[in-house]
Amino acid sequence: MTQAPRWRRRKEARPSEIVDAALGAFVERGYAATRLEDVAARAGIGKGTLYLYFSGKEELFKAVVRQHLLPALAAAERRVETADGPTPALLAEVLGTLIAAAAGPMGAIPKLVIGEAANFPDLARFYADEVVARGFGVLRALVARGVERGEFRPMDPDAVAPLLAAPMLLTALWKNALEPHASRELDTATMARTAVELLQLGLLPRREEGP
Amino acid sequence: MTQAPRWRRRKEARPSEIVDAALGAFVERGYAATRLEDVAARAGIGKGTLYLYFSGKEELFKAVVRQHLLPALAAAERRVETADGPTPALLAEVLGTLIAAAAGPMGAIPKLVIGEAANFPDLARFYADEVVARGFGVLRALVARGVERGEFRPMDPDAVAPLLAAPMLLTALWKNALEPHASRELDTATMARTAVELLQLGLLPRREEGP
């Protein structure tokens, strides 16, 4: 149907297949302990084929981070921008979604970036400025919206945003790093519900502060 | 009093000096990228001398974690157990202390453990069960105390504890992994103050819930 030249079809799918394989491997063993040969095996290709698509381990790592985080982030931004309705409900929804996502495999990425930040300064910068800052931005906007509409107490959105993100981070790291080895589980649903409840209450205007 | 000749003192201090050197090295480069030769150099000893005190890199890593976390944890436990006075104030104090500590070099340890959890399952288990669980225990006790004394709404302390820990974790990781590379700083003091305010309000009994 498409006029794709013979081999291209495969070639175009490859990078993304490799990145997926790499994510899996990195998540399981960490960046340093992952052998490129394993990544290749997971992707069902030869060792050298990796180098047709990525200039080395480092580039592959960066590609993993970029490919898996930016789409999710963009989705979150859009959700908040286009939302209407009461802010507390929006907060509940966003927090719930984030925490649920953090419990999944995507939550392994922060672990990777945090662990390797010292060895990949530019990746750390990218992650800090483009992912974390943008993520905080979404939450800041959410808080500002609530404050403006009188649904939240007047608070500095810059100071509050990290606190909204914190439960998600904790979930991501616990679920992807420690829980597999721990003797007790964390109930994500309860976690999310409690977080929303606690933060909502913390943000709502106190009665005596009202008019 | 002890008949130990002077130079024994040095010998007895060695393991701890080495562990300190190792912590510094691990924090700066991560576990895998740290060369034992660098640790030895930091400790001012020869490469081979390390092996007189630790059986290898792995043991050294575990010693780092054990040595630096358990004392802080024990201190926190004692503080809560022996405290009297209103719980909200105690919460403020504990959270403030924890977040401040997380911003310091000790906050680098979670980063290490999280990053290497997959490669050191028994260390991960140790950390999850002995450090995290015990840490949560302190916070759980704190919440339970407030609930019992009617200072907090009735809530499940198990569900709330992680939420109290989350800002500390975020601080630890941000300060020790990303901020050195990021273009913006996190104001720890504001962070702590806002966290306390938000969580206190979220925990306090709502007026209409009172009698």
Place this chain on the structure above:
Amino acid sequence: MTQAPRWRRRKEARPSEIVDAALGAFVERGYAATRLEDVAARAGIGKGTLYLYFSGKEELFKAVVRQHLLPALAAAERRVETADGPTPALLAEVLGTLIAAAAGPMGAIPKLVIGEAANFPDLARFYADEVVARGFGVLRALVARGVERGEFRPMDPDAVAPLLAAPMLLTALWKNALEPHASRELDTATMARTAVELLQLGLLPRREEGP
């Protein structure tokens, strides 16, 4: 006259185009450091196409040597065989031509062969026996001619031939290997003139040796 369709011309030219491309690449980077992909690119063909004409890198190398040296050698042989006139003038002409040729790109071939002799014994043998020996043969014939005609002192042509070849070799290697990196140039014309002068005088009969 031939019924070959036009595009066959291209096909027939291919091997020679490839050999030219290979010569350029080998000369620039050396045999081992030359990637077949670069040769293909220089020749304007695909990597796999090389293998339709040459069975591998080694064959290609041999083809380069054979194709570029034998014609020049045959020309030199013919020149000496058919020459008449005084031998000193012929010596001057031949030496001048050889040194001039050595300064050009063809002079890069000795460099290649010499550098790879150990890895290509049969090529080394071919070069030693078919190129060098034949080349020496031309010079030997030249000297013998001069001796026979009483224009040169009686000398062993076998012993003199290498000495006539030496300036050419030095020129070839200097121009093609070292000069590009050196801070001083070699003046080929002066070199040739001085060589001819020196060798002519060295070969001419001394007056007291005459009758």
Place this chain on the structure above:
Amino acid sequence: MTQAPRWRRRKEARPSEIVDAALGAFVERGYAATRLEDVAARAGIGKGTLYLYFSGKEELFKAVVRQHLLPALAAAERRVETADGPTPALLAEVLGTLIAAAAGPMGAIPKLVIGEAANFPDLARFYADEVVARGFGVLRALVARGVERGEFRPMDPDAVAPLLAAPMLLTALWKNALEPHASRELDTATMARTAVELLQLGLLPRREEGP
């Protein structure tokens, strides 16, 4: 007897042992085809030990060149500077020595440098400027001495020097690269004698040029 610290004795001999082993290996197979593992085996050490003394293959190569050529060069310089007696005899002695040396294993170094010049520009520059230029300098001084003392015709020493060097170069390359594979040998002694004879005669004042 020496107060050399335990391991030092060995450590100090090592670099030179390794360089010797490397020279042998490079000469036999060429730079690119030589595996560091072979060099190590020749030196009787482990693969990794090489890296305690040389930062890599490239450094090792450069060390080989520097270590083996500069002493011989310095010796030649001294010989000419301190010589007295007639210049033609000095010329005979120097040329004879050089050609004899070129026929030995040291003569393999030019082959190496020439073959790898393109891949080691700085080594090529070093060799061209420090070895070749200095070598030419010795010969230039020799010629100038003869001219000044009226033992040689007035000639430009700069133009003559390369011609004196050429037989040595040819000997070095033939003996070390091609002859092992060729069916005929080059008689070094005859070569040297003929070269001296030819060049001396070429340089001596012609009778009619005298007063």
Place this chain on the structure above:
DNA sequence: CATGAATGAGACTTCATTCAT
């Protein structure tokens, strides 16, 4: 005929660990 995607053997290099001194 021509291509270039895919491969995997092989080389360089690093570094945890050992052990003679």
Place this chain on the structure above:
DNA sequence: TATGAATGAAGTCTCATTCAT
């Protein structure tokens, strides 16, 4: 007890060669 020279397993990366298209 302390050292650091030595080691070799293991990992990253290159590139000649193959073969489906």
